[in-house]
Amino acid sequence: MSNDHLDQQIEFILEMDKLKSVFRRSYVSGTDRKENDAEHSWHVAIMALVLCDRANTKIDILRVLKMLLIHDIVEIDAGDTFFYDDKGAADKSERERTAANRLFGLLPKNQEKEFKNIWEEFEEGQTSEALFAKSLDRLMPLLHNFYSKGKAWKEHGIMQDQVLNKNKHIADGSKELWEFASSLINKAVENGYLAK
Amino acid sequence: MSNDHLDQQIEFILEMDKLKSVFRRSYVSGTDRKENDAEHSWHVAIMALVLCDRANTKIDILRVLKMLLIHDIVEIDAGDTFFYDDKGAADKSERERTAANRLFGLLPKNQEKEFKNIWEEFEEGQTSEALFAKSLDRLMPLLHNFYSKGKAWKEHGIMQDQVLNKNKHIADGSKELWEFASSLINKAVENGYLAK
Numbered sequence: 001m002s003n004d005h006l007d008q009q010i011e012f013i014l015e016m017d018k019l020k021s022v023f024r025r026s027y028v029s030g031t032d033r034k035e036n037d038a039e040h041s042w043h044v045a046i047m048a049l050v051l052c053d054r055a056n057t058k059i060d061i062l063r064v065l066k067m068l069l070i071h072d073i074v075e076i077d078a079g080d081t082f083f084y085d086d087k088g089a090a091d092k093s094e095r096e097r098t099a100a101n102r103l104f105g106l107l108p109k110n111q112e113k114e115f116k117n118i119w120e121e122f123e124e125g126q127t128s129e130a131l132f133a134k135s136l137d138r139l140m141p142l143l144h145n146f147y148s149k150g151k152a153w154k155e156h157g158i159m160q161d162q163v164l165n166k167n168k169h170i171a172d173g174s175k176e177l178w179e180f181a182s183s184l185i186n187k188a189v190e191n192g193y194l195a196k
Numbered sequence: 197m198s199n200d201h202l203d204q205q206i207e208f209i210l211e212m213d214k215l216k217s218v219f220r221r222s223y224v225s226g227t228d229r230k231e232n233d234a235e236h237s238w239h240v241a242i243m244a245l246v247l248c249d250r251a252n253t254k255i256d257i258l259r260v261l262k263m264l265l266i267h268d269i270v271e272i273d274a275g276d277t278f279f280y281d282d283k284g285a286a287d288k289s290e291r292e293r294t295a296a297n298r299l300f301g302l303l304p305k306n307q308e309k310e311f312k313n314i315w316e317e318f319e320e321g322q323t324s325e326a327l328f329a330k331s332l333d334r335l336m337p338l339l340h341n342f343y344s345k346g347k348a349w350k351e352h353g354i355m356q357d358q359v360l361n362k363n364k365h366i367a368d369g370s371k372e373l374w375e376f377a378s379s380l381i382n383k384a385v386e387n388g389y390l391a392k
Binding site: 006009010012013014016017018019020021028029030031035036038039041042043045046047049050051054061062065066069070107111115143144147176180 | 202205206208209210212213214215216217224225226227231232234235237238239241242243245246247250257258261262265266303307311339340343372376
């Protein structure tokens with residue numbers, strides 16, 4: 001890669017700072033502060049390193065890490081769409097595609113293509129790696145919600161059925177983690193963290 | 197891995213939330229807010245994906261990513277030691293080793309060993325992967341300082357000689373990136389971001 005491209009790469013890296021100002025609905029444990037996309041992406045990558053043996057099939061962990069590290073970058077332009085916001089979900093895909101074009105377009109051509117492919121693989125959720133990465137991306141907010149006694153669920157009036165419906169796909173990446181997640185959801189209802 | 201270990205793994209993952217409250221000296225671009233270790237770890241992992249072809253030798257990018265994702269975890273207990281704080285550096289190693297024992301000790305035995313090995317490889321800085329990971333960990337704050345017009349350098353009275361001395365090891369991982377970094381340092385002095 002020629003030195004010319006270094007400027008483009010540095011510009012992309014600096015642009016990434018903006019992901020630290022895209023806030024999610026979930027809270028950082030033990031604080032009153034909402035989590036941002038950059039910290040979330042790190043946390044879910046750590047989760048992948050720890051839980052990689054729990055996938056339904058043998059997976060390429062490097063590919064899973066790449067997906068999780070870049071999966072939310074498009075939210076720099078498209079914003080965070082709340083997991084339970086079906087209205088926001090309607091044009092999410094178009095907003096995110098436009099964002100992917102601009103953001104990954106900052107990179108040199110070969111890397112633009114590579115990063116877009118990884119992001120698309122995650123979005124399409126067909127490969128074993130994408131299915132597992134998506135399972136973790138779903139499991140993390142469940143954990144945060146449970147251990148903050150349902151703070152974000154209560155704020156947004158989320159009910160047990162919605163949580164079960166949206167999260168049952170965890171099983172597509174890891175049956176073992178879905179077993180754990182569904183028992184966590186039941187416990188959340190028992191403890192009054194989540195409305196029945 | 198048996199199901200028993202899942203509780204330990206989840207405990208470790210939840211404990212990781214605390215890295216989001218360990219603050220560094222550098223600022224998130226375009227904000228007045230200091231960056232935390234979790235966002236930094238994500239950002240430097242992205243940097244590795246983008247700049248991996250710039251390493252002096254062929255590297256295993258998976259190993260580099262693992263190192264960068266976990267390199268700051270020990271700061272949950274040991275705190276962030278400022279890069280230019282030579283006094284703080286004196287007992288840093290001991291504080292961080294104690295932290296590594298407690299934090300990685302939350303994991304099941306085989307993973308405790310794996311994570312400790314990765315962290316130690318980074319700390320020792322002998323392998324090509326560790327040298328490159330360390331180069332990126334040094335380059336990132338340089339970028340942040342330059343593009344925030346030397347905000348953190350000025351706050352802490354840091355001078356050009358210190359920056360050159362501490363950062364020249366970027367060349368050990370990537371001569372190309374050190375060439376870029378040293379010209380950035382010179383430009384910082386010219387622009388009045390960094391004291392001569």
